[in-house]
Amino acid sequence: MKRLAALLLLAWASLAQGQGQGQLEHVPPDPPQSHVDHDMSYREMTEMMGMDDRRRFGKVMFNRLEWHDGDDGSQYAWDAHAWYGGDYHKAWLEAEGERVEDSTHESRIEGGWERIISPWWNVRAGLRHDAGMGPARDWLGAGFTGLAPGFIESEALIYLGEDGRTAARFKFERDFLFTQRLVLQPEIELDAFGKDDPEKLIGSGLSSLKFGLRLRYEVRREFAPYVGLNWAGHFGETSDLRRAAGESGDEFTWLLGVRAWF
Numbered sequence: 001m002k003r004l005a006a007l008l009l010l011a012w013a014s015l016a017q018g019q020g021q022g023q024l025e026h027v028p029p030d031p032p033q034s035h036v037d038h039d040m041s042y043r044e045m046t047e048m049m050g051m052d053d054r055r056r057f058g059k060v061m062f063n064r065l066e067w068h069d070g071d072d073g074s075q076y077a078w079d080a081h082a083w084y085g086g087d088y089h090k091a092w093l094e095a096e097g098e099r100v101e102d103s104t105h106e107s108r109i110e111g112g113w114e115r116i117i118s119p120w121w122n123v124r125a126g127l128r129h130d131a132g133m134g135p136a137r138d139w140l141g142a143g144f145t146g147l148a149p150g151f152i153e154s155e156a157l158i159y160l161g162e163d164g165r166t167a168a169r170f171k172f173e174r175d176f177l178f179t180q181r182l183v184l185q186p187e188i189e190l191d192a193f194g195k196d197d198p199e200k201l202i203g204s205g206l207s208s209l210k211f212g213l214r215l216r217y218e219v220r221r222e223f224a225p226y227v228g229l230n231w232a233g234h235f236g237e238t239s240d241l242r243r244a245a246g247e248s249g250d251e252f253t254w255l256l257g258v259r260a261w262f
Helices: 002-024 042-049 236-244
Strands: 057-070 073-085 089-100 103-116 121-132 137-148 152-161 166-173 182-193 205-217 223-234 250-261
Touching (some): 205 250, 223 236
Antiparallel strands (some): 137 152, 166 182, 205 223
16 A cells, blocks of 8 residues: 555656646747837828827917997907917917997907917017007017916016007916806906007006906807906096096996807
8 A cells, every 4th residue: 555655656746747847848939020110200100109299280269259238338348369389389369359339449469479488388479459449559569478376377468669658468367167167267457558648548557457257157168158247447547538538437347258269
């Protein structure tokens, strides 16, 4: 019996040793034929990777198309902008204005060039044309646009015009999301001028302050009707010139509008 057990143990050890040697002696298959990369053009690389870092693209946005119930009757206001370019350089165009009954009271068209200087800020330079009440005015402008702390969209621009005129414009707005579609947007805009311009009913110093509050519902991201209110105040010599011309010094209005982009 002992002899039989010893023979079984010896056979099991031989079998285990043979399996171990078989594993050690296993030879993996040959690797696939190596591929030698060749020089590719930028177009070939973007087609292969499905990604183009140099591609130019653009956007047209009607930030405000709205109706106001003003003291002087129905008012219509617009604020639109467009841009085209790449990640670092863009051409841009803005148009903003207000029409009361059958006359345009304010109109600003501005366009130029913009370059990114940090992850949050751009430098901007261009030309501005003001129309509406009084004679037209043209300006050279430069400044910064970007995202300030607190996710505040910001613009700070200064202008140099004819006959030594100077101006500054500051604008701040922020979105507060109640839901993914219901958004409250407060907005503040300040305008200041370096010298009097009586023909345009503008005095030196802080000329106007506008505050808007709009609640929009984004039916789609590209289309959002809204309701809101707007207050516009004028100060110093500007307020005196407006009152002398029969215009209001400050005004509060309710509004309806739509925001759209493509």
